[in-house]
Amino acid sequence: MREFRIAVLPGDGIGPEVMNEALKVLRILKDKDYTFQFHADMFLWNSEYYLQHGRMMPENGLDILKNYDAILFGAIGDPRVPDDISVWELIMPIRKRFCQYVNLRPVKKLKGIPEQFIHQERPINFVIVRENAEGEYSNSGGRIYQGTDQEIAVQNTIITRKGTERIARYAFQYAKKHGYQKVINATKSNAVVHSMKLWDEVIEHVASEYPDIQLEKYYIDALAAYFVQRPDTLQVIVASNLFGDILSDLGSALVGGLGISPSANINPEGVFPSMFEPVHGSAPDIAGKGKANPIAQIWSAALMLQSLGREDLASIILKAIEKVTEHGEKLTEDLGGNSTTAEMGEEIVRQIVKIMG
Known part of the structure; x- marks a missing residue:
């Protein structure tokens, strides 16, 4: 049985918060389906890293990442670091070096919104x-x-x-x-x-x-x-x-805002790993407040699973997300609710458990 190796870059601002919920989803899938195994390595290459080291990632960062099956990315951006530095020294090198010439962005209205x-x-x-x-x-x-x-x-x-x-x-x-x-x-x-x-x-x-x-x-x-x-x-x-x-x-x-929109940076030939990230930014104004919507990050993880050949699990994630938006009881502020990032993420996990039985 193959174990997928995933590089996780949570990034800045709300990135670590929404990434935490996406990893919860991947873990529950692993627990419920023995045919899905993964190992995730966390890389704290972000604006804080830049402030300490003068660069957004180590000199051999791309050589490290190329050995993974996929990259799960959070959000990047910090008021202390110019945006062109955070973008051109982290996201762009990954996209370009790994020939991720397709950026796929689904736009779908979820039930209940x-x-x-x-x-x-x-x-x-x-x-x-x-x-x-x-x-x-x-x-x-x-x-x-x-x-x-x-x-x-x-x-x-x-x-x-x-x-x-x-x-x-x-x-x-x-x-x-x-x-x-x-x-x-x-x-x-x-x-x-x-x-x-x-x-x-x-x-x-x-x-x-x-x-x-x-x-x-x-x-x-x-x-x-x-x-x-x-x-x-x-x-x-x-x-x-x-x-x-x-x-x-x-x-x-x-269809409801940047908080629900995923994206995939794809190398279609599979020579290099593809990278999956929410469309939204790091939103430093709400970082640490538990207000961030985790759907975009979780849906990006679903796109990652689809790319890795597990369309069955990707479909389960999207069904669970729609159950949550349809019920409307555990939504973050941007969708008209008052739940926290973690509460919404946990509700998506509960729906996955129900679907998988």
């Missing part, structure tokens, strides 16, 4: 497939004449045929596997005429290989409006790094 839209015909249930390795978040550019009235800043967007083709193919394969009928291309090629035109051309080429799946193209500004006006018509959205990042936060707002 109040409806936001009166014209919905179907439940909101779509997924954003975000290109995660290049695009607008490429560290290409620079600044000159700093501090003068002649200062210039250049930030280059990197769009490659290979990078676009592999994210497009992942989106269409995902749609085919999960029964979606269409893929939406989020673009802005009417104004961004070089990089986005290449993006469109490659996506259209890949779409031709999937005749049973419809391709729709929307400019990003119009698509943002459609998120608000008719989110129930969305299915699989393929987007560049920046567009996907923004749209996924908007999608989270449609």
Whole structure:
């Protein structure tokens, strides 16, 4: 029987609090299902580590992480450390070194969470497939004449045929596997005429290989409006790094907020470990107060199990989460309740026990 090795990075702020609840869920699954075994190692590489050592992780940090089956990440960010340091010295190196070029962000309305839209015909249930390795978040550019009235800043967007083709193919394969009928291309090629035109051309080429799946193209500004006006018509959205990042936060707002939204940074080939993290940040204003919603972190753990081939256990976690939101008795403040992070996490664990018998 294989034992999965999981690297756990709780991070900053509310990260350790919500991570604690996710680990409770994984432990109960291990206790209830003897076929699921895992070993988790905790790595306290965060802003506190940076303040002590001048770096976000050890020099050999990536070499350590590459030996794990998966990485479960909390949230990063601390007012004492500039955000670009915490992001570019921890999250980005992991994503880029481990070729986690797919950022998968499900947007699903859970049972019991109040409806936001009166014209919905179907439940909101779509997924954003975000290109995660290049695009607008490429560290290409620079600044000159700093501090003068002649200062210039250049930030280059990197769009490659290979990078676009592999994210497009992942989106269409995902749609085919999960029964979606269409893929939406989020673009802005009417104004961004070089990089986005290449993006469109490659996506259209890949779409031709999937005749049973419809391709729709929307400019990003119009698509943002459609998120608000008719989110129930969305299915699989393929987007560049920046567009996907923004749209996924908007999608989270449609279904209850960032506290419930998970994400997966995936290396589809399995050569390197994938990383799973909530969409939300470290929320230092509520850290240590027991107010953080643990759903996003727990759901991210479910995405991890799905990636590891345990879709059965991932399904149990999501069913348990929906039981809790549907009953509405153990919800955190952001969902209109008055329960603590731990109380909500414990209720999800209780529901898992009931489901598994």
